[in-house]
Amino acid sequence: MNRLLYAITLALLASCSAAKDESAGKRTTQGPVTFTTVVDCPLYDGMTKQSAQLAVVGSGMEVQVMDTVDAYFVKARVTKEGKTLNGYMYRTCFPQK
Template sequence: MKKTLLFLSALGMLAACSASKDEARSNRTSTTPVAHNAVVECILYDGMTKTSQQLATINSGTEVQVMDTVDAHFLKVRVTAAGKTQNGYMYRTCFGK
């Protein structure tokens, strides 16, 4: 009897863990780009290092499509500047909270 009860309680715990994983998957953010406006003049870089090439200068108020929140300092973005669409990285500080 004790073995059956132990087995059923273990099975119940596994089911609860599985349900919480499904909930976590459904709460993920959308993968479509989200439009934001830059609040200060910033630079679009081709990478996330101090030696990355500068692709464009983005003026304050320019609409930028944020594609991914890459890390604590950078966002992967898509920008149309001077009639040319470019993908690159911008500092998070370029945008408001």
């Protein structure tokens, strides 16, 4: 009886891990997504308001959002005056979808 229970438990665990592996293979990695800012926002070099400002991004500028790293910040790439700057911006700088 114990061997049968052990075999069934082992089979169930194996089927769960196989299903998990299949779903992981279907996930695609997405590159940067371009958004247009709706308000003037600073581009910070870190994820706090005390971080140094790299630039101020004006309303209507295009920003490439590379990652949503936090509940408040996104990792962003901005091209301003011929320079490409990478940093962090508040999520509230972009329209809600």
